[in-house]
Amino acid sequence: MNSIPRLRFAHLPTPVEHLPRLSAVLGGPKLLIKRDDQTGLALGGNKTRKLEFLVAEAQANGARTLVSAGALQSNHCRQTAAVAAKYGLECILVLNGASPLVPTGNYLLDHLFGAQVVLVTERADRDRVFKETFDQAWADGKRPYLVPYGGSSPTGALGYAFAVQEFLSQGFHADWMVFGTSSGGTQAGLVLGQRVFGYTGKVLGISIDESQAWLKTHVSALAAEASERLGERIEFGPQDVLATDAYCAAGYGVLTNLEREAVRLFAKHEGILLDPVYTGRAAGGMIDLIRTGFFKQEETILFWNTGGQPALFAEKYQAHLLE
Numbered sequence: 001m002n003s004i005p006r007l008r009f010a011h012l013p014t015p016v017e018h019l020p021r022l023s024a025v026l027g028g029p030k031l032l033i034k035r036d037d038q039t040g041l042a043l044g045g046n047k048t049r050k051l052e053f054l055v056a057e058a059q060a061n062g063a064r065t066l067v068s069a070g071a072l073q074s075n076h077c078r079q080t081a082a083v084a085a086k087y088g089l090e091c092i093l094v095l096n097g098a099s100p101l102v103p104t105g106n107y108l109l110d111h112l113f114g115a116q117v118v119l120v121t122e123r124a125d126r127d128r129v130f131k132e133t134f135d136q137a138w139a140d141g142k143r144p145y146l147v148p149y150g151g152s153s154p155t156g157a158l159g160y161a162f163a164v165q166e167f168l169s170q171g172f173h174a175d176w177m178v179f180g181t182s183s184g185g186t187q188a189g190l191v192l193g194q195r196v197f198g199y200t201g202k203v204l205g206i207s208i209d210e211s212q213a214w215l216k217t218h219v220s221a222l223a224a225e226a227s228e229r230l231g232e233r234i235e236f237g238p239q240d241v242l243a244t245d246a247y248c249a250a251g252y253g254v255l256t257n258l259e260r261e262a263v264r265l266f267a268k269h270e271g272i273l274l275d276p277v278y279t280g281r282a283a284g285g286m287i288d289l290i291r292t293g294f295f296k297q298e299e300t301i302l303f304w305n306t307g308g309q310p311a312l313f314a315e316k317y318q319a320h321l322l323e
Ligand SMILES: *Cc1c(COP(=O)(O)O)cnc(C)c1O
Pocket: 045, 046, 047, 075, 076, 150, 152, 180, 181, 182, 183, 184, 185, 186, 187, 275, 278, 279, 306, 307, 308
């Protein structure tokens, strides 16, 4: 397993902390938090673990440019831009959204890291422009490496397989791991790590934007493919993936009372920051599941704080967090 190309820039292991005050306020099970918002690269987040493997692969391929895509406030793109700066690579980002009056949040940081940004107004055009941008970079001799949406290739997913090993080595017990899931790489890695490293609890993804059916199919396929990089293929099926899409009806990046309440509860009772798009929604879902008795009172839940805090300061969200 040690022969998989990997760079080491994340600050690992990330801490595990107890959330006793939040637990008491919710009258619920014991809560732990895994501080993957503290992975150390440019304000942290879950993409850093994936990028340790992705950038190693890019370098092995002789790449000189990282090309990726996402929403205007993409945390993934911000971390990709930062790692490109760190390793002297060019970075081109295709971002969808309305051109902001003032660059804020992740979008501001992308520029500080020197990324070249291609804006597309319509999300529907993003796939096409992403591909065109990549092809153009090839034609221009930039030796691009394509970092997929969310860094969720089999290579990227490995970051979260090893994150399970890391958690198990930290000496805590958790019956559940709960986190926000979107492009599926985090969940695929956790599901793979669960199997490979023998985590006996359950891994529950709270969907940010995708359907449960899509996540079960996509995450299991990604986990199986990622397993090949560890040695031999392990089969995963939809039944191996636990995900709920009960909390994403409002749509990607739409702030509702669910996210607002979660962000405020974590801040007010634990001094911990969540973000409006991902961890706010995931924690909101987890809080609802606690209130409706989904978890047993004697169980312990580990919430992965996957980062995203720069979006708190994005033009699109900052004015609406206190509503
Ligand atoms: C990207 C992201 C996620 C979702 O991870 P995936 O691997 O895309 O499913 C969760 N939280 C934050 C803060 C993110 O930026």
